[in-house]
Amino acid sequence: MTDILQWDESLALGVAEIDDDHRKLIGLLNELAVNISEHSARDALEQVLANLINYTAWHFRHEERLMQTYRFPGYLAHKREHAALIQEVTAFQNKFMAGEQDMTMDVVNLLKEWVLHHVMQTDRTMAEFLELHM
Template identity: 30%
Template sequence: MGISWREELALGVDQIDNQHKELLARFDMLLTACKQGKGGEEVLYLLNFLDEYVVVHFGDEEKLQRQSSFPDYESHRQEHQSFIDKLADLKKRIADEGVQIDLVLDTNKLLLDWLIRHISIRDMAVGRHLRGSC
């Protein structure tokens, strides 16, 4: 069972929805690689991708929030920083311990669970706000 985009995750903001689709597609690649016994190789690729991509994605989201005077901007920004911190911790663990199956599983669970929960709850609130302020 992989992970794929579901329309109920759509915010109605094409730029952000497309970025979310890309993030989920990358996690699906990791899940597929794990099923094929290649998760260790793919997890490094995913973490390096996320290092760069989330900075752009979170920056785009936060810019829209500031421009629309989103009332919960600061706590949303802090959640983004929390994800970046978790990502850095996982990368450090891999650098210190090497790629281990438990780290691959932690990456799957920690980051993917965070991402789905964040999109379906926190980003949805942003989407409602943006649609209401247009």
């Protein structure tokens, strides 16, 4: 199957270390989509989901460190968006682990829409600031 989201220059924000993270994040999202479409075993899905969530949390802390270091004025609002997503995907993960919810492409599509929206707007505003102040 083709990737559900492909990296291209329209996603590049001009801060290399952030762009690298986003490329990796998209790779993990595609890996989850592939595992769902191939009806992978439950423990494989659990593992890929955990990898995706852990990497996302790491990436958010990475951005938050940069924002704090360079005193980005929109830090708190940006951090709140990160926290909301982590809370949402962790809630889904708990339900999935408890067998209360299935892993479907709907989940991946929700994440994809969130990532696109956040990267293109919230992260872009941050990156424009960082490019001038780093």
